[in-house]
Every structure is written in structure tokens, then in C-alpha cells.
Amino acid sequence: MTKTAWVFPGQGSQAIGMGMDLLELPEAMAKFEQAEPILGWSVIEVCQNQDDKVSHTLYTQPCLYVVESILVDLLKAKGQHPDYVAGHSLGEYSALYAAGVFGFEDGLRLIKRRAELMDSASDGxxxxxxxxxxxxxxxxxxxxxxxxxxxxxxxxxxxxxxxxxxxxxxxxxxxxxxxxxLNISGAFHSPLMADAATQFKPVLDSVPFAAAQVPVLSNVDPTPSTDPAVLKDRLDRQMTGAVRWREISLQLPQEGVKRVVEVGPGKVLTGIIKRTCPDLMLENIGRFADLSS
Known part of the structure; x- marks a missing residue:
């Protein structure tokens, strides 16, 4: 079997209308409905807003997480499973969900608070x-x-x-x-996010992490790990730490990965990875149509 990694994009990959091709699927609608009381607003309405409301940090992060989680569920329902996972910034939460580290609702509560804190970070x-x-x-x-x-x-x-x-x-x-x-509200992934990270920590600490079902390559440390304590510590450091995506890309072939599937809207990560590892097979699952291709 070809070793496969699933990778998940973060902020910047969002687009008006993303995920709306999934609305006809009962399992997808269930996830959209499950998210609404947690967020206090509708992912469907935000993603369809023609004023690009989905590009506002407060909404971008939860919307991406919900859409990417639905795609994960659909891939697994088809019998597909990764050997490794990684996500770019926000995408690391989708990767952890895909690896079974936490459930959909716990991940969404983390993302909601993360988005609120990052949206209010106006310095930098x-x-x-x-x-x-x-x-x-x-x-x-x-x-x-x-x-x-x-x-x-x-x-x-x-x-x-x-x-x-x-x-x-x-x-x-x-x-x-x-x-x-960049049109970003603050200096993300820098020491200037220390106050936001401090406020986020109690929320992160409140969510139990399970051992990952497949190794996760984290933003702040590309070494694969399934240890829940290690993965939580790395996520704790993520808001102020650098996204070491080049090193993650280089690590994948070292682990024997031959195929990388970007799960989420757009093709940002496959474009980035192609420059670093041109021999990897790259695929994109961003829409329902991609699942049957």
C-alpha cells in the first residue's frame, strides 16, 4: 500500500461558497447543524455571504474546520484513511480531528475561542x-x-x-x-500573540486529548507523534511559534510517504509542497465531486 498523508490548509484557503456543494448530503447537513449552537451563527450563511464574510478571521477558522471535518468524515466513510496527518496553522486542528485526538465538537469549541482571540489581536x-x-x-x-x-x-x-x-x-x-x-488583524505565530496564547491555554487544557490513531506532524515540531501530551503541548505553543511547513514537507518522504492529499478548499498546500518535494504524488479533495474522482 502507498503511504499517504492527509494535509489540511489554514486561513487563506477560504472562499465564498466553499462547502456548499455538500449541502445535499445528510451527513454533511448534520455537521453544519451541529456547529450552529456552538458557534452562535450559521456556517452555511457565512460561506454564502457575498460580502466575503468568510474571510473575516472570526468566521474563517470555524468555517474551514467544519468543512474540512466533513470531508474527513466522507473520506473515511469511503474506506480511506491516512498514514500521517499535518495541517497548516488552523489546519492542524483538522489534522488532529482526522487522527481521532478529539471529537468534532471539542475541536470546534477550541477553534471558536482561537478565532475570537486572534481576531481581537490588533497589534502587529x-x-x-x-x-x-x-x-x-x-x-x-x-x-x-x-x-x-x-x-x-x-x-x-x-x-x-x-x-x-x-x-x-x-x-x-x-x-x-x-x-x-497581508490583510491580517495581528502578528500571528509570533511572540506578540503571547497574551492570546495565555488566554487560550485554559480552554485547551479543558479538552481531553486521546492518543492519535496515526502520527501527527505538528507546526512547531515536524517530528511525527501520537502521544496526546506531546500533541497538546505542541498545539499550546502553536499560536506564538512558527509554522515549519517546509520541514514538514521534507519529513514526509523520510517517513516513506509517497502520496499527499490536501483535504480542504483550494490547492495552496499542494502548490507549496510541490516545490519542496516534486516527486510526491499530490491530490486535492476540496469538493464532493473530488471524492468520486
Whole structure:
């Protein structure tokens, strides 16, 4: 059997109308209905809102988690199961759900609080760099306080996070083909999220974690683990720690993985992984139609 990893995208992969092709499935509708009293609003209504309400952090994270969880359930109902799982930022929660670490409702309660805290984090900014000089970036980051490498996606794509002044300093000093200031409310995956992480910890501590049914590669540590205490500790550090996606991508072939399936809307992760590991078989399951292809 070909070793397969399921990977789950995070914020940035959302789109108006995502998951709405699933509405005709009773099992999907049950999940949408299950989510509404927990969230206090309708995922279906938000995803169909033409003013792009789904791109507001408060709604983006729960909506992605719900849609990705439904796709996980549908894949498993077809007899498909991963050998490894990983998720990018928010996507790590979907990965943990897929691995059986916690149930759907517990995961959604975590996501709801996470989204509220991150949405209210107004200090700081984030920026993406594409086609940059990595040694130069590392030197500039080392000498510039208040900014860190937040997302190490692949050799040619990273995201930095920190105070606006520090981020702008790095952008002016590092040569890149393109830099993009992200429309994000705060400096995610940086020490500036420490207060939010502190407020989140009691919520995280209240949710029991089970041993993962398959190894999970975490954002802050790409070493595969099924240990519930390890996985919770890594998730605890995720909000302030870097997303080490390049290392996760490199680890997959080391574990014998040959096939990677991105479960969720868009094709962001398969695009990122292709640059790092061009020999991996890459697939996307973002819609009901993909399940029968």
C-alpha cells in the first residue's frame, strides 16, 4: 500500500461558497447543524455571504474546520484513511480531528475561542516574501527585534510577523522578487500573540486529548507523534511559534510517504509542497465531486 498523508490548509484557503456543494448530503447537513449552537451563527450563511464574510478571521477558522471535518468524515466513510496527518496553522486542528485526538465538537469549541482571540489581536502585521535570499533574510531577522519568521512554507516562500515597524524594516532590507503585506488583524505565530496564547491555554487544557490513531506532524515540531501530551503541548505553543511547513514537507518522504492529499478548499498546500518535494504524488479533495474522482 502507498503511504499517504492527509494535509489540511489554514486561513487563506477560504472562499465564498466553499462547502456548499455538500449541502445535499445528510451527513454533511448534520455537521453544519451541529456547529450552529456552538458557534452562535450559521456556517452555511457565512460561506454564502457575498460580502466575503468568510474571510473575516472570526468566521474563517470555524468555517474551514467544519468543512474540512466533513470531508474527513466522507473520506473515511469511503474506506480511506491516512498514514500521517499535518495541517497548516488552523489546519492542524483538522489534522488532529482526522487522527481521532478529539471529537468534532471539542475541536470546534477550541477553534471558536482561537478565532475570537486572534481576531481581537490588533497589534502587529504580517508580510509574505517570495523569491528571496534566505541567508540575507536570516541575517536581517537576527539583528531586527520585534519580528520573526512565522511561516516557513518552502525555499522560496515565507511569511514574517511582528511589529509594523520591524516588519517594514525587514522588507526594506531583504531583496525579494515580491513582498505582500497581508490583510491580517495581528502578528500571528509570533511572540506578540503571547497574551492570546495565555488566554487560550485554559480552554485547551479543558479538552481531553486521546492518543492519535496515526502520527501527527505538528507546526512547531515536524517530528511525527501520537502521544496526546506531546500533541497538546505542541498545539499550546502553536499560536506564538512558527509554522515549519517546509520541514514538514521534507519529513514526509523520510517517513516513506509517497502520496499527499490536501483535504480542504483550494490547492495552496499542494502548490507549496510541490516545490519542496516534486516527486510526491499530490491530490486535492476540496469538493464532493473530488471524492468520486
Amino acid at each position: 502585521m504580517m508580510a509574505a516574501l517570495l523569491g528571496f535570499d534566505r541567508p540575507q533574510l536570516e541575517r536581517v531577522l537576527a539583528k531586527t527585534s520585534g519580528v520573526v519568521l512565522a511561516n516557513d512554507n518552502n525555499a522560496g516562500q515565507v511569511v514574517i510577523s511582528g511589529t509594523p515597524e520591524a516588519v517594514e524594516t525587514v522588507l526594506t532590507q531583504v531583496t525579494s522578487k515580491r513582498s505582500i503585506r
